[in-house]
Amino acid sequence: MLDLRSLRQFVAVAETLHFGRAAELLHMTQPPLTQAIQKLEQELGAELLARTRRRVALTPAGESLLQAARQLLADADRLPALVQAAQRGLNGHLRLGFVSTVGYGQMPQWLRGFREHYPGIALSLHEATLDVQLQAFERGELDAGFAIHAPGAAPAGFEALQVALEPMVLAHADSFGLAKTSRRALDQALEQPLVVFPRDIAPSLFDALLGFYRGMGKTPRIVQEANQMQTIINLVSAGMGLAWVPESVCALQRPGVRYRRFGSVPPRCETSLIWRTGAAPAVQRFVGHVAQALKTLKAA
Amino acid sequence: MLDLRSLRQFVAVAETLHFGRAAELLHMTQPPLTQAIQKLEQELGAELLARTRRRVALTPAGESLLQAARQLLADADRLPALVQAAQRGLNGHLRLGFVSTVGYGQMPQWLRGFREHYPGIALSLHEATLDVQLQAFERGELDAGFAIHAPGAAPAGFEALQVALEPMVLAHADSFGLAKTSRRALDQALEQPLVVFPRDIAPSLFDALLGFYRGMGKTPRIVQEANQMQTIINLVSAGMGLAWVPESVCALQRPGVRYRRFGSVPPRCETSLIWRTGAAPAVQRFVGHVAQALKTLKAA
DNA sequence: TAAAAATACTCCATAGGTATTTTAT
């Protein structure tokens, strides 16, 4: 079977056109080199070198093999570096899941920075709700994901890096006159109809909200679900009801919608980057990159 | 040093994820396969397969090696066919010289047909006078060439395929009244000033023309040289003199220029495809193609 | 006649085989 050694030998002879000097370059002696080339010619069923006992020249077949062999050997010589780069997580691919909500934060910048830092890592994005993400993790179709959940409620069996911890704020139509004092405004609000995220998008967050209402001796009146922040804010604007949303959503200013913060009384919302323990090096690189970005953000 | 055998072994294991079955596919037993993979991992300085004693999985490094190795092996497997194709002249490259004159003939069609028949052969064209072509042949920079010369005077040391044998005809300005009878017209013409090809473009043809004049007891009055047929015809049209040109040039109709044929009395002009004996297979293919084209042409 | 490729043989490194052990399921 064809092997790289004989190709290296052939290239050496083809480049020097001299068996003796080629043998030197290969750190071997001339006779076995002659034999190796003979064997190669037999295997390929073609005369590669036209030799008189005095002069060596390439045949057309040899000419074409020389080109192809150089290419092949160059590729082969790149293999070790490639593999080691993969081991250190400098290439490979990374399949990243995210719930639509986190798209409003700094994620786009992180991704841009990551692509620049690690051009060898192919990054593919998959928007999916948390439950779908978890299934994808099970099947090994996802390497890491951004998810929102109640504080400390990151999915079990995963490592998590908290990337944001925000209070939930109340979004309400400005046509709805909310009391001045926090205490009375909150009492008012808890009675109002609610627009919420579906439970399957962020189960722990949904449950935390429910718990919050129960703790206050109330039961939430859910009138509508919507799985896009845009949609929720629009529904609030239309007077469908109130909504509890992460504070970063305040960035979504809509005419007719106001946000009201109630300190640390309502549940808070955590955004985390999650991944399986023992993930591929490329994943570790991504986690490291995000952690680094958070640090420099905090420093500023 | 890395070799294809160990890559083949790795690919087999990576694809089956089972040392025993992979060994079967490779027609060997399991223990040496295990050792070969261990050796490969050592050489590459990376763990390629994560194995418990029960299950085998690819590491990220292994994943990337699998891709690269498949590519490399596929390339390697194509080598024998490539070399054999080159040997049979189905690929390679062909550097073809031609004197500008033959461009007016069927050469363009032959080239088109050849490119279609042998897409694996890269064809490069080099316009050059015959003497320059011969020097290029010496330096091994040309594989074949089209040249015009006196009949039977193909350059020594070359094989030649005659592709045309035409009478030379007289080109004259129609303002120059040529006698009706051939005999008297020829006598007239031989006295007139001549526009000719430079000797270095077609030495034997030039010499044949000279010999023709001497045989008739005349000496040609050369008033101008021009190395393009176009130019010669334009000079004739301008009344600079007469010119002897291959009959195929009649295709170049110019207002004010007439052609007159004198049977087989003036020298004839041969166009040949020439090449070194023992040329590369690709050259033989080209010669064969042209010969074939000539045959079908003659048949029609 | 000298330089270079080919031939003839010798040797040993290593790819692969057999037998066995270890371990996770």
Add this chain to the structure above:
DNA sequence: ATAAAATACCTATGGAGTATTTTTA
């Protein structure tokens, strides 16, 4: 208990070495 990988040891093929011959510029 069993399937599968690892380990230990053995064998032999063939790649490389040394000595020599052949050839032609």
